Amino acid sequence: MSLQAFLTFLVIGALAGWISGLLTHRRGFGILGNIIVGVAGAFIARFAFGLLGIYASSFLGQLIFAVLGALVFVYLLSLIKR
DSSP: OOHHHHHHHHHHHHHHHHHHHHHHGGGOOHHHHHHHHHHHHHHHHHHHHHHTTOOOOSHHHHHHHHHHHHHHHHHHHHHHHO
């Protein structure tokens, strides 16, 4: 992975975390926590969708996958947090 691809991945993950924080209202972890969770969720989503043979080539597609991953990750962390 090139430096540019890695930085793009971080930006997409940060956006995904911010969006997932907006969508989950009470289950969030604050803005910084949501960004970190978004980056982790984006990584997990990229890996999981890759295993299924599903790839997103556009920025919007990658953002959608990352938001889905972040939402799932926020949900799982909120279950553990209880």
